[in-house]
């Protein structure tokens with residue numbers, strides 16, 4: 001049972017344009033994602049990106065409330081791997097797998113703390129200082145977090161968590 005929960009999020013194929021940069025400059029590079037999961041995405045790059053490097057990603061087709069990575073405008077992510085891809089269909093040479101660290105309805109500036117976060121339960125917008133992040137990368141505002149914590153471990157708490165997981169892609 002425990003091993004089932006630990007399994008990586010299912011991946012879905014989804015091609016959509018993104019911008020990304022490595023925080024070192026304000027210039028974004030253009031790319032496309034090819035698939036995503038709740039915890040991360042795969043995209044292509046012209047340049048090699050070192051594992052553990054932190055990047056920010058902007059979803060060009062940001063559509064709040066939609067299903068998929070465009071439900072959020074900005075992500076902060078960590079490079080998991082980057083390797084030269086053998087298929088030459090695309091001009092971008094490298095395939096990159098990233099793990100999401102933060103997601104936001106605004107773009108991430110150079111300071112992540114300036115981004116706004118939305119509570120996955122009540123929809124309240126708040127800042128990094130007041131948001132609680134679960135292991136599943138769901139966000140809870142202070143009130144919802146306190147509320148959820150007040151439930152004993154058990155069925156009700158599990159179904160709230162399931163609701164959140166289903167609510168967010």
Ligand SMILES: [Zn+2]
Nearest residue numbers: 119122141144
């Ligand atoms: Zn809330």
